[in-house]
Amino acid sequence: MNIYVCIKQVPDTEATILVKDGKSINETAIKWIVSPYDEYAIEEALKLKEKLPGSTVTAVCLGPERVHNALRTALAMGADRAVHVESSVALDSQNTALALAQVIRADKEFGVIFMGKQAIDDDASQLHILLAEELAIPAATHVMAFAFDGGKVRVEREIDEGAREVIEMAVPCVVAAAKGLNTPRYASMMGIMKAKKIEIKKITLDSIGISETQNKVHLLKLSTPAEKPQGRVIRGEPAAAVQELVRLLREEAKVL
Amino acid sequence: MANIGLYIELKDGVFKKSNRELLSLARKSGQSVHAVLFCPDVQPYLEEMKGIQTVIQVKGADLSYQPDRYARTLAAVIQEFKLDIFCGIFSAQGKDLFPRLAAKAKASLVNDCLAVDLDKRRAIKPVYSGKLLAEYQIDAGTTLFTIRPNVIAVDAAVAANTPEIKTVAMDSGDLQTKIVSVQKSASKKIDLTEAEIIVSGGRAMKGKENFAILEDLAKVLNAGVGASRAAVDAGFASSDMQVGQTGKVVNPKLYIACGISGAIQHFVGMKTSKIIVAVNKDPEAPIFKKADYGIVGDLFTIVPLLKEEFKKALS
Numbered sequence: 423m424n425i426y427v428c429i430k431q432v433p434d435t436e437a438t439i440l441v442k443d444g445k446s447i448n449e450t451a452i453k454w455i456v457s458p459y460d461e462y463a464i465e466e467a468l469k470l471k472e473k474l475p476g477s478t479v480t481a482v483c484l485g486p487e488r489v490h491n492a493l494r495t496a497l498a499m500g501a502d503r504a505v506h507v508e509s510s511v512a513l514d515s516q517n518t519a520l521a522l523a524q525v526i527r528a529d530k531e532f533g534v535i536f537m538g539k540q541a542i543d544d545d546a547s548q549l550h551i552l553l554a555e556e557l558a559i560p561a562a563t564h565v566m567a568f569a570f571d572g573g574k575v576r577v578e579r580e581i582d583e584g585a586r587e588v589i590e591m592a593v594p595c596v597v598a599a600a601k602g603l604n605t606p607r608y609a610s611m612m613g614i615m616k617a618k619k620i621e622i623k624k625i626t627l628d629s630i631g632i633s634e635t636q637n638k639v640h641l642l643k644l645s646t647p648a649e650k651p652q653g654r655v656i657r658g659e660p661a662a663a664v665q666e667l668v669r670l671l672r673e674e675a676k677v678l
Numbered sequence: 679m680a681n682i683g684l685y686i687e688l689k690d691g692v693f694k695k696s697n698r699e700l701l702s703l704a705r706k707s708g709q710s711v712h713a714v715l716f717c718p719d720v721q722p723y724l725e726e727m728k729g730i731q732t733v734i735q736v737k738g739a740d741l742s743y744q745p746d747r748y749a750r751t752l753a754a755v756i757q758e759f760k761l762d763i764f765c766g767i768f769s770a771q772g773k774d775l776f777p778r779l780a781a782k783a784k785a786s787l788v789n790d791c792l793a794v795d796l797d798k799r800r801a802i803k804p805v806y807s808g809k810l811l812a813e814y815q816i817d818a819g820t821t822l823f824t825i826r827p828n829v830i831a832v833d834a835a836v837a838a839n840t841p842e843i844k845t846v847a848m849d850s851g852d853l854q855t856k857i858v859s860v861q862k863s864a865s866k867k868i869d870l871t872e873a874e875i876i877v878s879g880g881r882a883m884k885g886k887e888n889f890a891i892l893e894d895l896a897k898v899l900n901a902g903v904g905a906s907r908a909a910v911d912a913g914f915a916s917s918d919m920q921v922g923q924t925g926k927v928v929n930p931k932l933y934i935a936c937g938i939s940g941a942i943q944h945f946v947g948m949k950t951s952k953i954i955v956a957v958n959k960d961p962e963a964p965i966f967k968k969a970d971y972g973i974v975g976d977l978f979t980i981v982p983l984l985k986e987e988f989k990k991a992l993s
Contacts, residue, residue, distance in 0.1 A: 435923045435943040439809040447810070458924045516786065539773075542923055544805050544812070547768075547789045548777035555781030560746075560854035563774055566918075580918055581770040582689065582872075584863030590856045601910075601924055602917035638786045638817040642800070645811050650949070653970035655961070663973045664983040667955065668991050670971060675953045677875075677932045678991060 423477045423533035423593070426526055427467040427501065428553070429460040430541040431485055431492035441644045456492045459538025461606040462599035466568050467536045468500045469604065473570065477533075478502040482525055484518060486510045490622060497617035498609030504622045507630075514639040517632060519552035524630040527557065532594050534575060539564050539598040550598035561596035562589045566603055682796060683761035684713045684730075685752065686723070687771060693723055696767045696872060699830035704765065705729050706833070707796040712759055713841070714752065716741045720843060733841045734759065738848025743771065744857055749778035750849040756783045756820060758846065763796055768824040769871070776824050785820035790927075793830075794823050807923040807946040827872045828929045829950070870921065873902035875932045878921055878948070881908035882937025882959065882977060889915060891978070892936060895985045898992065904928065904948075906938045922947035934984075936977040940965025957981065 433439060433452045440448040456464070464481070471477040481496035483489045484507040493504040507521055526532050535554075540547040554561030566586065567578035575595055578586045580602075609617070627633060656663045656670075672678045682704045687694045704711040711730035715723060720735045727733050736751055752775075756764055764779070766772045768790045780787035791801040792811070799821055805812040870876060877896045879889055889903065896903045905915035907922050921928055923943040933951035937958060938944060945968055948954065956969035957980045966972045973980055 433806065435807075436941065438942065439806045441810060447806075514786070516780075542807055545790060545803075545807065547773055548780065548787055551774075551777035552781055555778060560856075561778075562855060563777075564770070578861070579774070581860070582869045584867040584918060586861045586863075587857045588859045588861060590858050591854065595855075600917075601920065638819065639788060640815045640817070641812055642815050643813040644805070645813075647804075647808065647811050647949075650954075650968060650970070652967055653954070653972060655966055655972040655974060657974075660973075660975050660979050661983055663975070664980060664987050667971055667973060668984070668987040671932065671953065671955070672991055675932075675970065677953050678988075 423470070423474050424529055424531050425467045425470055425477055425479045425533050426482060426535040427460070427463050427479060427496065428482050428522055428535065428537040429464065429492055429496060430457045430538075430543070431455070431483065431489045432457045432541055432543040435542065441646060444643055445641055447644065454488060454491060456495050457538050457541040457543070459540060459542070459599050459601070462601065462603045463536035463538050463597075464496050464499055464501065465604045465606040466597070466599060467534075468607070470534060470570055471500075480505060482507065482522060484509050484513070484521060493622055494617050495609065497620050498613040499607055500613060504620065505625060506622050507625050507627065509627050511634040512641065513632070513634055514637040515546045515548050515552055516638065517634070517636055518549055519556050521627065521630060521632045522553050523556040524632070525625060534570070534593055535596045537596065537598055539600050550596050554596040557594070559594045559596065560591040561598065562591060563598040564600045565597050566600055568597060568603065680709045680762040680796065681760055682707060682709045682711045683756060683759065683764040684711065685764065685766035685772075685775070686713050686715045687767055687769060688715065688717055691717065693726060694767065694769070694872075696769070696825070696827040698726065698832045699825060699827070700765055700767065701726065701730065702833045703794060703825065703830050704796070709796060712761060714755055716748070716848065724840065727841050729839060730841050732759070733843045735843060735845045736848050737845050738850065740850070741848060744853055745774050745778055745855050746853050747849045747851065748775055749782050750851060751846070752779050753782035754849070755846055756785070761820070763799070763821050763823070765794070765823045765825060768826050772824045776822055780822050783820050783822070785822050786816050787822040787824070788814050788816065789824045790826050791823050792826055794825065804927070807943070808927065808949060809942070809946055826929070868900070868902035870902045870904055870919070870926050870928050873928065873930050875899045875901035876904050876921070876928055876930045876948070876951075877901050877934045877936065878904035878906065878938060879909055879915065879936050880906040880938030881912060883909055883914050886914045888978075891981050895981055895988070898985050898988050906941075906944045935965055935969070936981055938965055939963045940968055
């Protein structure tokens with residue numbers, strides 16, 4: 423099967439994010455990582471490849487030059503091919519879905535497409551389904567369990583109150599990973615060496631007819647939310663402190 | 679005047695409380711408001727619908743949630759009723775349904791909004807897991823917004839007019855993405871994203887079995903139980919309990935963090951809580967800088983005391 427995994431490069435989860443000019447972030451001190459949910463997607467793609475001999479995993483990433491590192495990470499983990507859709511501009515979700523669809527559609531025999539349920543930068547939480555709709559194929563999001571059997575995909579999706587929906591889909595389809603799906607592997611030294619030798623295929627937005635002028639959702643402003651004023655620590659013996667805390671929650675904070 | 683559509687989410691027939699936030703947002707806009715409900719009978723919900731123009735009842739033999747059918751039905755409603763803007767809740771179902779609807783209705787979507795200006799088609803949503811806020815402008819054309827639960831102030835309807843009821847037929851076409859069953863959790867957990875109170879444990883819980891003391895406290899408060907990434911990664915708690923950047927983003931009115939140091943990736947998942955309480959042995963733990971109230975002490979001493987004190991206060 424020609425398995426795809428769409429990934430995004432984002433700032434590390436521990437990074438402090440500072441606004442630069444009201445519309446972008448200060449990138450100087452940022453450590454970039456593969457978005458954590460996309461790591462689960464890579465892992466599941468590799469597991470499926472291991473189950474289906476002769477399969478390949480192609481990682482696709484849209485972004486500026488620096489995203490090569492994200493693609494190298496996917497290759498080092500075990501992906502076979504990497505495609506870099508070169509874009510130094512921000513595309514809205516719909517436009518990104520169009521771009522990814524163009525790349526994947528060029529492969530007439532694409533199978534399961536894995537990706538994270540959201541990227542932890544813009545947290546737009548819609549690209550996976552927009553991509554599936556653009557390709558006219560089924561999609562499941564927030565996937566906690568994945569199985570491929572008898573030509574069919576069966577997944578479990580977490581919903582409210584710990585319940586899970588069991589979903590069946592034909593292939594090709596899009597599977598959007600959530601935490602709990604698997605434990606992503608670390609790249610082996612051999613994997614890292616191998617990854618260095620694989621050529622990353624480059625595709626320009628121009629060549630697939632995508633431009634940011636087609637965006638319909640425009641970022642007006644980025645801002646830092648107001649910080650809470652520092653609270654107070656309640657001193658005293660445990661029993662007295664607890665009593666005072668509950669009194670404050672009831673009388674001052676009025677949350678009980 | 680713009681036509682505002684609302685997807686009123688019913689969970690096994692029960693009206694989700696976040697629907698009131700949607701209704702408040704739409705009523706305040708002064709536009710023409712149309713609420714869509716998938717149900718065999720709208721009567722039980724009409725009291726909540728006062729002050730809007732239309733209740734659109736979707737009827738059909740099988741109203742169970744199937745994303746393809748719901749999305750096609752709503753896309754048809756948007757077209758038939760000429761809805762300019764359509765809003766729903768950023769719930770488990772909303773996250774699945776609205777992107778599909780956006781594609782089918784050829785609409786733009788902004789998810790997880792904290793504030794929406796329906797007139798100007800602008801929305802503010804958290805990005806970088808809430809480390810920043812982004813304000814978006816959406817071009818003319820059908821626009822969808824999903825709203826984060828527990829954010830928008832709920833106002834009771836002042837206008838007493840009863841809406842006109844219209845019916846549309848449920849789509850019964852093919853299912854590409856087919857929900858074949860729903861497995862309920864053995865223990866019915868309180869949904870963290872909509873919980874009013876959450877009790878959370880961190881690495882200092884030391885073991886899975888110790889979460890029982892948090893569950894005891896949660897029971898008294900009718901609270902949900904959460905965990906930090908450290909606790910989940912250590913195997914003390916399941917991943918659906920994780921609060922933080924790679925877990926759930928929650929905003930209860932009271933969040934009690936027990937033995938959680940307060941790393942930024944946890945904090946961004948709970949910082950919009952109205953009141954944050956921290957219990958930690960380490961007086962230097964960063965969580966104390968962010969909490970409204972803190973107690974420096976061993977959680978294994980403090981949590982049982984808290985349980986007893988809350989029990990007294992609430993009886």
